[in-house]
Amino acid sequence: MQKKSFPRILIAAPQSGSGKTYLTCGLLRLLSGNGRRLHAFKCGPDFIDPLFHKQVLGIPSGNLDSFFTSEEQTLALFAKEAEGYDLSVMEGVMGYYDGLGGRALTASSYDLARITKTPVILVINARGMSRTVVPLIKGLLSYTEESWIRGVIFNRVSSSAYRILTRCMEEIPGVKALGYLPELKDASWASRHLGLIQPEEIPLFQNQIDALANQLKETLDLEALLSLAQSAPPLPLPSRSSSSGAKPSPSPSKDTALREEPTLLSPDQMEEIARPFFLQKKVPIAIARDASFSFFYEENLRLLMEYGAKPVFFSPMKDAHLPKASGLILPGGYPELHLQELSRNISLLQEIRDAIESGMPTLAECGGFLYLQKSVQDMGGQSFPLVNLLPGSAHKNSRLVRFGYLELTAKAGQDLPYLSSGEKIRGHEFHYYDTDTNGESCTAEKPVGGRSWDCMVSYKNLLAGFPHLYYESNPALIRRFVERCRGLDG
Numbered sequence: 001m002q003k004k005s006f007p008r009i010l011i012a013a014p015q016s017g018s019g020k021t022y023l024t025c026g027l028l029r030l031l032s033g034n035g036r037r038l039h040a041f042k043c044g045p046d047f048i049d050p051l052f053h054k055q056v057l058g059i060p061s062g063n064l065d066s067f068f069t070s071e072e073q074t075l076a077l078f079a080k081e082a083e084g085y086d087l088s089v090m091e092g093v094m095g096y097y098d099g100l101g102g103r104a105l106t107a108s109s110y111d112l113a114r115i116t117k118t119p120v121i122l123v124i125n126a127r128g129m130s131r132t133v134v135p136l137i138k139g140l141l142s143y144t145e146e147s148w149i150r151g152v153i154f155n156r157v158s159s160s161a162y163r164i165l166t167r168c169m170e171e172i173p174g175v176k177a178l179g180y181l182p183e184l185k186d187a188s189w190a191s192r193h194l195g196l197i198q199p200e201e202i203p204l205f206q207n208q209i210d211a212l213a214n215q216l217k218e219t220l221d222l223e224a225l226l227s228l229a230q231s232a233p234p235l236p237l238p239s240r241s242s243s244s245g246a247k248p249s250p251s252p253s254k255d256t257a258l259r260e261e262p263t264l265l266s267p268d269q270m271e272e273i274a275r276p277f278f279l280q281k282k283v284p285i286a287i288a289r290d291a292s293f294s295f296f297y298e299e300n301l302r303l304l305m306e307y308g309a310k311p312v313f314f315s316p317m318k319d320a321h322l323p324k325a326s327g328l329i330l331p332g333g334y335p336e337l338h339l340q341e342l343s344r345n346i347s348l349l350q351e352i353r354d355a356i357e358s359g360m361p362t363l364a365e366c367g368g369f370l371y372l373q374k375s376v377q378d379m380g381g382q383s384f385p386l387v388n389l390l391p392g393s394a395h396k397n398s399r400l401v402r403f404g405y406l407e408l409t410a411k412a413g414q415d416l417p418y419l420s421s422g423e424k425i426r427g428h429e430f431h432y433y434d435t436d437t438n439g440e441s442c443t444a445e446k447p448v449g450g451r452s453w454d455c456m457v458s459y460k461n462l463l464a465g466f467p468h469l470y471y472e473s474n475p476a477l478i479r480r481f482v483e484r485c486r487g488l489d490g
Contacts, residue, residue, distance in 0.1 A: 003234040006082045009225070010043075010118045010148075012092035012109040014136065018125045019155040021049050023181060024091045026212030028056045030222070031087060039085040041078070043112045044093035045405070045428040045468065047295035047332070053091070056209055060298040064090065064116075067100060067107040067405050067447065068426050068470040071115050077299060077472065078116055079237050087229055090118060096140060096149075100405065101448030105144075107405065113148040117235065119228045120148045121178060127156040130164050134171050141175070150228055153220065154180040162219075176228075179220035184211065282310035283485045286325035288333075290315035292342060293367055295332035300471045300478075307475075307482040316371065317341045322351040327361040327485035330368025332468055336396070336433060339376055339384040353389050356462050361417065361484045364464035366429070369457075370394045372464060373435055390457060390464075392437030402429045402453065406444045408467060416441055416458045418480040426473035429466050439465050 011024045024040070032038045040053035040061040045068070053061035062081045066074055082088045092109030099108035113120050122140070126133060133154075141147045152175060154165050162180040169177040285304065287296070293316065301311065312323045317338055322328075335342055343349075356362050356372075370376050375383040376394040383393065405428050410419040419425065419442070429444075439457035444467060446452070456465035461484060471478045 002237045004079070004237055005234045006079065006088060006232065007086065007226075007229040008082070008088040008090065008116070008118050008232045009229045010090040010092055010109065010113050010116075010120045011123060012096045012113070012120050012149075013123045013125075014140065015095045018123045019181070020091055020123050021052055022212070023123050023153060023155065023216075024049075024089060025052050025056050025209055026181075026216045027220075028053060028089060029209045029213035030216050030220075031089070031226075032057060037084070037086045039082055039088045041081070041088060041090040042093070043090060043109050044107060045430075045470070046093065047297075047468075049091055050298070051294065055205060060301075063297055063299060063470075064112055065107055065470070066111045066115060068473045073472060074112070074115050075235060076237075079235060087226075090116075092120075096120075096122070097143060101446075103448050106447075110144065110147070114144075114146070117233050118148065119150040119232055121151040121153060121225070121228070122149055123153050123155055125156050126154040126161070126165060126180075127183075130161070131168050133165060134168050137169075137172055137175060141172070149175055150231075151176045151178040151225065153178050156181070156183050158182055159219075176221075176224060178225050178228075179216070181212075181216065181219060184215060281308070281486070283308055283327065283482055284312050284323075284325040285309045285327040285329060285482070285485055286312050286314055286323050287329045288316050288331060288368065288371075289313040290317050291333075292317055292335040292338045293331050293333040293371075295367065295468065296329075297468075297470060300469075303471045303475060303478055304482065307479050308486065309482050316345065316348060316352075318345075320345065320347045322348060322355060326488045327481065328352070328355060328363075330362070330364040330371055330464075332366035332368060335367045335371050335386075336376060336378060336394075339378050339386075342371070343384040343386060349385075349387050353387050356389055356460065359461050359488070361461040361481055361488065362464070363418075363469075363481060364462070365427075365468050366466050369464045369466055370433060370435070372462075373437070376433070389459075389462075390435075390437050392435040394433050394435045397432050397434055402444070402466070404428060405447050406467060407447065408442045408444050408456065408469070410442050411440075414441055414458070416456075417461050417463050417484065418477045419463070419474075423476070424474060425469055425471075425477055427467040427469040429468070 011020055013020050028038055028040055038057055041064050042049045044065055050061035064074055064078055097108050097110050099105040105111050141149055154162060157180050166177045312325050314323050364372055372387045372389045373392050373394050374388045375385050377383050407424055407426050409424050410416050410421055412421055415421055438455050440454040441458040442456040443452055444455045
């Protein structure tokens with residue numbers, strides 16, 4: 001199999017809140033100078049951090065997740081997106097070894113580093129620490145036979161504290177202190193709704209990133225960091241067929257024992273979706289995109305386009321009419337924060353309801369699913385009428401509802417618009433809101449613990465529910481969706 005070099009690093013941390021996203025954004029801005037072409041990735045089912053990457057680089061960031069896709073698929077997706085770039089920077093998730101339900105390494109930052117053979121740089125919040133960093137790092141190194149940890153950046157420390165820390169690092173062979181970041185009072189980010197904040201909500205975001213990059217220029221060993229990225233071993237270049245829903249390869253390691261999962265697609269289905277679509281007429285598909293609907297995997301968008309879709313973006317907040325299209329996608333986001341504006345756009349609400357009733361192929365997830373309800377309550381409990389296609393009402397809960405990874409299975413005996421009976425697709429849920437019409441067309445099951453519940457509404461050509469679906473885990477769903485749109489397009 002052909003191999004190719006992809007210079008790359010992965011930014012990880014011992015725990016959440018260490019400053020991964022903050023440092024990654026500063027590093028992206030710094031490294032993108034001098035004509036260097038960078039691509040960013042996020043480990044895990046995260047929509048927010050890639051938005052930060054995009055704001056810094058001006059191009060979409062990708063998601064890589066070893067629960068959503070097999071090892072072969074993950075490598076194929078990385079290679080496909082990293083092609084043509086001088087350097088790829090991956091941002092990890094949670095603590096370095098934190099995977100599925102705390103019971104496996106699958107979906108952890110470590111698992112992504114292992115699969116992609118990527119040198120890892122730890123970000124350690126070392127405020128108030130000195131020699132404690134030695135057993136901390138040694139413990140992370142010794143947890144697996146090959147940790148892939150090669151460097152450390154210390155966050156929230158002074159220059160004098162860093163000198164002490166570098167002396168401590170002399171006790172850890174094979175791991176280099178690459179620099180530090182002091183506290184920058186004028187470049188800090190707070191959290192808000194659901195503990196998350198989007199870059200456009202940060203005043204003078206670009207100025208803050210510039211200040212951060214300028215600081216890192218003074219306190220990082222850039223030559224050593226780039227040398228580390230260049231040391232990443234060449235990777236195989238899998239074919240497109242290996243990134244189309246194949247069964248994940250079982251790993252001999254006990255750490256990845258949960259990797260033995262059911263096949264998502266049959267060989268016939270895989271062969272069918274491997275057909276070329278490039279020469280076919282492009283099908284216009286309306287996709288909601290504004291402050292209310294911004295959570296949509298770039299991989300999902302790319303796969304749509306590979307199968308012949310022509311995205312036509314519109315704003316449910318501002319556009320009075322639905323654009324001319326043969327299909328409709330309502331992604332996740334924060335409609336609950338913009339209910340007044342959404343509710344006032346009566347002409348568009350009516351057009352969307354009429355389009356779905358008339359049989360327009362439609363996918364709606366999480367925020368898009370809320371948008372189709374009869375009404376949604378805001379944070380203060382006031383209800384606002386919305387599309388009113390579904391009879392339910394949505395309300396806020398005091399904590400996350402059905403949070404985490406899941407696998408959807410179309411119930412036996414039910415052939416849904418884009419899923420056959422018994423067919424599976426993977427995704428995740430992240431929402432405080434709930435409804436009294438979550439649907440009964442599919443069964444969702446957590447990969448750890450076996451908890452399951454009914455979900456997904458199937459109505460005419462609509463498939464809607466709270467799960468955020470990762471299309472690459474079953475590309476057949478999107479192929480069928482686009483083909484149904486194509487059939488209506490004539």
